[in-house]
Amino acid sequence: MIAILQTKFRLLLKKPLMFIGMTGMGLLFAFFLGMGQYSKMMVPVFSNIENLEKTEIWEQLQESESIAFYIVSEKEAKRAVSEGKVEAAVSLSEDSYEIFVVSGTPNVQFIQHYIHSIYSDILLKENIRKEWKNDEDGAEALINQLEQVRENPLFQIQTGTFQMENSFVYDNRLQSLFGMSLFFVIYTIAFNVVHILQEKTEKVWDRMILSPLRKWEMYTGNLLYSFLIGYVQVVLIFTVFKYLTGVNFYGGFGKTLLLLIPYVFAIIALSMFIVSVVKNIQQYNAIIPFISVSMAMLGGAYWPLEIVSSPILLTLSKFVPITYGMESLKGATVYGASLNELIEPVSILILMGVLFISLGIGLIERRSE
Amino acid sequence: MLLDVVNLSKRFKHVQAVKEVNMHIQQGEIIGLLGPNGAGKSTTISMISTLLKPTGGDVYFNGKSIIKDPKSIRRKLGVVPQEIALYLDLTAEENLQFFGKINGIKGKKLKSRIEEVLEWIGLAERRKDVVKKFSGGMKRRLNIGVALLHEPEIIIMDEPTVGIDPQSRNYILETVRRLNQQKGMTVLYTSHYMEEVEYLCDRIYIMDQGEVIASGTNEELKDILSSEQTITIQVERLHKSFIDALIADSALKKVDNRDKTVTVIAPKKYPFFKKITGYAEQTETSLVSVEVKAPTLEDVFLHLTGRALRD
Numbered sequence: 001m002i003a004i005l006q007t008k009f010r011l012l013l014k015k016p017l018m019f020i021g022m023t024g025m026g027l028l029f030a031f032f033l034g035m036g037q038y039s040k041m042m043v044p045v046f047s048n049i050e051n052l053e054k055t056e057i058w059e060q061l062q063e064s065e066s067i068a069f070y071i072v073s074e075k076e077a078k079r080a081v082s083e084g085k086v087e088a089a090v091s092l093s094e095d096s097y098e099i100f101v102v103s104g105t106p107n108v109q110f111i112q113h114y115i116h117s118i119y120s121d122i123l124l125k126e127n128i129r130k131e132w133k134n135d136e137d138g139a140e141a142l143i144n145q146l147e148q149v150r151e152n153p154l155f156q157i158q159t160g161t162f163q164m165e166n167s168f169v170y171d172n173r174l175q176s177l178f179g180m181s182l183f184f185v186i187y188t189i190a191f192n193v194v195h196i197l198q199e200k201t202e203k204v205w206d207r208m209i210l211s212p213l214r215k216w217e218m219y220t221g222n223l224l225y226s227f228l229i230g231y232v233q234v235v236l237i238f239t240v241f242k243y244l245t246g247v248n249f250y251g252g253f254g255k256t257l258l259l260l261i262p263y264v265f266a267i268i269a270l271s272m273f274i275v276s277v278v279k280n281i282q283q284y285n286a287i288i289p290f291i292s293v294s295m296a297m298l299g300g301a302y303w304p305l306e307i308v309s310s311p312i313l314l315t316l317s318k319f320v321p322i323t324y325g326m327e328s329l330k331g332a333t334v335y336g337a338s339l340n341e342l343i344e345p346v347s348i349l350i351l352m353g354v355l356f357i358s359l360g361i362g363l364i365e366r367r368s369e
Numbered sequence: 370m371l372l373d374v375v376n377l378s379k380r381f382k383h384v385q386a387v388k389e390v391n392m393h394i395q396q397g398e399i400i401g402l403l404g405p406n407g408a409g410k411s412t413t414i415s416m417i418s419t420l421l422k423p424t425g426g427d428v429y430f431n432g433k434s435i436i437k438d439p440k441s442i443r444r445k446l447g448v449v450p451q452e453i454a455l456y457l458d459l460t461a462e463e464n465l466q467f468f469g470k471i472n473g474i475k476g477k478k479l480k481s482r483i484e485e486v487l488e489w490i491g492l493a494e495r496r497k498d499v500v501k502k503f504s505g506g507m508k509r510r511l512n513i514g515v516a517l518l519h520e521p522e523i524i525i526m527d528e529p530t531v532g533i534d535p536q537s538r539n540y541i542l543e544t545v546r547r548l549n550q551q552k553g554m555t556v557l558y559t560s561h562y563m564e565e566v567e568y569l570c571d572r573i574y575i576m577d578q579g580e581v582i583a584s585g586t587n588e589e590l591k592d593i594l595s596s597e598q599t600i601t602i603q604v605e606r607l608h609k610s611f612i613d614a615l616i617a618d619s620a621l622k623k624v625d626n627r628d629k630t631v632t633v634i635a636p637k638k639y640p641f642f643k644k645i646t647g648y649a650e651q652t653e654t655s656l657v658s659v660e661v662k663a664p665t666l667e668d669v670f671l672h673l674t675g676r677a678l679r680d
Contacts, residue, residue: 003470014458203454206420207515210443211471369422
């Protein structure tokens with residue numbers, strides 16, 4: 001078995017392009033798709049308020065670090081929403097606002113919350129002025145004092161949320177990082193597991209059968225290599241993002257490295273199963289992109305499953321390893337779950353792995369006879 | 370007897386690939402297994418090599434059933450598959466190292482075996498070259514070399530010269546002969562090239578459609594045709610009527626035509642010159658030459674099956 005591993009790594013050193021390519025693709029896609037959090041969300045605004053740019057509402061809207069409000073006509077704003085170019089548009093009046101959306105997303109809630117807080121603030125100031133109408137200076141002094149207190153609070157108060165069981169926390173950078181890593185590693189693993197089929201076709205496998213090597217050593221040598229190479233790829237991507245770009249793993253970096261193990265195992269097992277049912281390498285090469293892209297779509301690698309509402313798609317996602325990979329990785333990071341709490345997705349991945357690998361090896365052996 | 374093949378059969382769903390093949394190989398012999406593509410040679414040797422389970426019969430190595438205990442023969446077998454069963458991205462030496470290691474050869478022993486094998490197959494100078502840069506003949510030589518690493522008692526070669534140039538082919542044939550003469554290695558050699566089998570083998574088994582249809586030494590097989598002669602006729606242009614006339618002649622046993630050459634098997638006393646020139650005249654066929662050849666294994670196969678080996 002050691003000889004098999006040595007030879008596989010020797011072959012990798014001679015032909016490292018596939019590994020480098022898939023790791024690079026994972027890094028690039030995760031980086032560019034995760035950039036959304038750095039750039040501001042664009043939100044068109046239209047209003048019946050004259051000289052909107054000079055109002056306090058506009059001033060406060062411009063202070064947002066994550067939303068860029070810009071003024072357009074009502075027609076343009078509505079068109080941008082209907083064409084999906086922006087997530088929401090806002091109509092501003094003196095004492096009320098309206099938000100136009102096509103579908104409710106977490107960002108829409110965020111926009112609403114932000115505008116609501118601005119209107120509340122302005123209303124508070126107006127009320128102070130109304131109550132102190134006889135003492136304008138006093139009113140302004142109070143407002144200034146209020147603002148100063150807000151800017152320099154006596155106590156630094158940090159706020160957190162108690163998450164409801166089904167609440168959705170969305171971290172775009174981690175979503176992209178986990179999704180793209182789990183997606184691209186399928187290719188790396190699948191195109192390594194297929195070496196078993198290739199060696200069978202080229203009769204290298206027969207030479208191994210005729211040697212004193214045992215069958216389990218032949219399978220383990222090949223699959224262990226695929227496991228190591230797949231695991232190293234994802235660990236490498238996670239490490240780059242954690243230490244070079246400073247992605248926040250919410251203190252769960254170590255846990256994510258552990259949780260990758262059952263996922264990589266399940267993908268190896270699935271590849272093995274596919275190897276056992278295809279007729280030849282060409283068929284395998286054609287089927288893998290189809291399966292990996294479908295799995296990534298269903299399993300929430302491209303977008304969070306939480307925004308999927310179709311019961312059919314959600315049911316299908318239950319049969320896809322990526323679903324449980326994403327669930328466990330996000331659980332360990334954004335949801336702050338302990339390893340014990342993630343026992344369910346981990347168990348399903350292990351079960352899938354055992355099932356697929358048994359079926360795969362069984363079918364391959366049966367076909368050889 | 371080193372190897373006894375008894376009523377060996379293999380059935381794949383609806384196809385009877387091998388039908389009750391019997392074969393006996395003595396220590397130090399070179400045995401040829403001759404037959405056209407699809408005759409069942411590869412399936413037979415896969416079963417003898419323990420790679421494929423027979424559906425009937427058995428194979429005995431030194432009296433022990435290899436079906437009951439396949440591992441006992443594997444150490445003593447060297448198998449050269451028809452495919453280039455090598456890692457093409459590794460060098461010749463790296464390939465030998467890998468296959469040596471999985472065969473349990475280590476350290477100095479492995480080094481010396483690699484040296485010896487590279488000398489045998491004439492690739493000592495190219496040991497550091499990546500296999501994919503080798504010519505077809507060199508790849509085939511390394512394919513044989515890998516099977517020799519663990520010093521097997523018997524080497525089974527499945528069409529080891531397919532698709533290579535004549536020079537490489539001669540090199541391989543000479544290597545096989547030297548292995549037999551100098552190392553006393555027993556060889557089971559399959560081929561559809563009758564001249565290779567004729568040149569190398571002490572005894573020959575001819576297979577067709579899954580069955581052994583004849584066996585014996587080269588001479589014994591050719592004696593099948595002792596009462597007959599093979600006549601090769603060259604014509605300027607082949608007319609169907611000429612072939613029809615030959616087929617209609619009940620004295621002629623087999624008529625095989627290819628391009629402008631017609632081969633017929635006729636009884637020794639057949640007045641071939643008079644008859645053939647007569648048919649040519651009747652059908653307005655211009656003869657180029659008429660030749661009576663010493664029988665070859667090709668003729669034997671033609672006689673036995675009515676088809677040429679290359680069909």
